[in-house]
Amino acid sequence: MLDGQVFLGWLSLIVLLSSGPAAAYFGLTGNEPLTILPLTSETEGAAEKAHYKICDRLKLEKKQRRMCRRDPGVAETLMEAISMSAQECEYQFHFERWNCTLEGRYRASLLKQGFKETAFLYAISSAGLTHAMAKACSAGRMERCTCDEAPDLENREAWQWGGCGDNLKYSNKFVKEFLGKKSDRDLRARMDLHNTNVGIKVIKAGVKTTCKCHGVSGSCTVRTCWRQLSPFHEIGKQLKQKYETSLKVGSTTNEATGEGDISPAKKPISGHTDHIPRTTDLIYIDDSPNFCLMSKYSPGTFGRRCYKDKNCESICCGRGHNTQSKVVTRPCQCQVRWCCYVECKQCTQREEVYTCKD
Ligand SMILES: *[C@@H]1O[C@H](CO)[C@@H](O)[C@H](O)[C@H]1NC(C)=O
Numbered sequence: 001m002l003d004g005q006v007f008l009g010w011l012s013l014i015v016l017l018s019s020g021p022a023a024a025y026f027g028l029t030g031n032e033p034l035t036i037l038p039l040t041s042e043t044e045g046a047a048e049k050a051h052y053k054i055c056d057r058l059k060l061e062k063k064q065r066r067m068c069r070r071d072p073g074v075a076e077t078l079m080e081a082i083s084m085s086a087q088e089c090e091y092q093f094h095f096e097r098w099n100c101t102l103e104g105r106y107r108a109s110l111l112k113q114g115f116k117e118t119a120f121l122y123a124i125s126s127a128g129l130t131h132a133m134a135k136a137c138s139a140g141r142m143e144r145c146t147c148d149e150a151p152d153l154e155n156r157e158a159w160q161w162g163g164c165g166d167n168l169k170y171s172n173k174f175v176k177e178f179l180g181k182k183s184d185r186d187l188r189a190r191m192d193l194h195n196t197n198v199g200i201k202v203i204k205a206g207v208k209t210t211c212k213c214h215g216v217s218g219s220c221t222v223r224t225c226w227r228q229l230s231p232f233h234e235i236g237k238q239l240k241q242k243y244e245t246s247l248k249v250g251s252t253t254n255e256a257t258g259e260g261d262i263s264p265a266k267k268p269i270s271g272h273t274d275h276i277p278r279t280t281d282l283i284y285i286d287d288s289p290n291f292c293l294m295s296k297y298s299p300g301t302f303g304r305r306c307y308k309d310k311n312c313e314s315i316c317c318g319r320g321h322n323t324q325s326k327v328v329t330r331p332c333q334c335q336v337r338w339c340c341y342v343e344c345k346q347c348t349q350r351e352e353v354y355t356c357k358d
Contacts (some may be wrong), residue, residue, distance in 0.1 A: 206230030
C-alpha cells in the first residue's frame with residue numbers, strides 16, 4: 001500500500017500566509033513536492049557531513065536547517081518523523097473517502113484551506129516529530145540528549161528511576177523551537193498553531209511509567225521505573241477520534257484586523273452546538289468537500305477498493321460498486337516445526353473484490 005518513494009516525497013517548508021513571519025512548519029504540512037529519498041545512496045565517502053544533504057533536501061527554513069545540521073541524529077529523526085506520520089495517516093484513513101492522499105498537488109490545495117483534514121495533518125505531523133525525537137534520545141541516536149532523567153525525588157523510597165526513559169522533555173523543547181511560533185494574527189494561523197499543539201499534547205498525555213522488578217528470584221525488592229511513550233498507532237487512533245469530533249470555529253474578530261479569539265462558529269454545527277473548543281480538541285474553519293468526485297483536493301473515489309458491509313456505501317457515495325471474483329493464494333495451516341521454522345500449506349481461495357463504480 002505504501003510506496004516509500006512516493007510517501008516521503010512531499011515535504012518542505014510551507015508558507016501559508018502571505019503576511020506575518022514565514023511559518024516554520026514541517027512534515028505533512030509542507031506544500032511543495034520534493035523527493036527526499038533515497039536516503040543512503042551517493043552519500044558514501046562524504047560520510048562526515050552526509051546528513052547535511054538530508055537537511056538540504058528537506059527544504060527547511062533557516063533556523064530549522066541550522067538545527068538539522070548541528071547533529072546527524074536530527075536529520076535522521078526528521079525523516080523518521082515524516083515517514084511515521086505519513087504511514088499513520090494512511091492507516092487511519094484507509095476506509096474513508098479521503099484516504100490521506102498525500103500526492104503533491106492534492107495536498108497543496110488541501111493545505112490552503114482550513115479543513116478538518118488539514119487540522120489532522122498538522123496534529124499528526126507535530127505528534128510524529130515529538131514522538132520520534134523522544135525515542136531518538138532514548139535510543140542513543142542523538143548527540144544532545146539521552147535518556148529521560150529521574151524526576152523529583154519524592155518517589156525515591158518506593159522505587160528507583162532506572163532503565164532508559166523516552167526523553168519527552170528534550171523533545172518538547174526541540175519541537176517548540178523547531179516549529180517556531182507562528183504569527184497568530186489571523187484565524188487560520190491560530191488554527192494551525194492550535195492543532196500543532198494538540199498533536200504535542202496527545203503524546204504527553206500518553207506517557208506511561210513502566211517498571212521492572214529486580215531482586216532474588218523476582219522478589220521485587222528493587223523496582224526500576226522509567227517513562228515510556230504510547231505506541232504511535234495509539235496516538236494515531238486518538239487523533240483520528242479527535243478529527244471525527246473536531247469543532248468548527250469562527251472568529252469573534254473583525255476580519256479586517258484579524259485580532260480576536262477563537263470561538264465556536266456562529267452558525268451552530270450539528271452535534272457540536274456552542275461547544276467551546278478545549279486545548280485538546282482539533283479545530284477547523286472551512287467545511288470539507290465530500291471527496292466523492294475528482295477535485296483539486298482528491299482524485300475522488302472512482303475505482304476505489306471498498307469493503308462490503310463496511311464502507312462501500314459510504315465511500316462510493318451512492319454510485320454503487322462493482323464486484324469482481326479473484327483467485328488468491330495464501331499461506332495457511334501453518335505449523336511450527338522443531339526447531340525452528342514454520343511450515344505452511346498454500347491455499348487457494350476465491351475472493352470477492354469490490355470497487356466503487358464511476
Ligand atoms: C487512495 O485512493 C486512491 C484512489 O482513489 C488510490 O489511488 C490511492 O492509492 C489510495 N491511497 C492510499 C494511501 O491508500
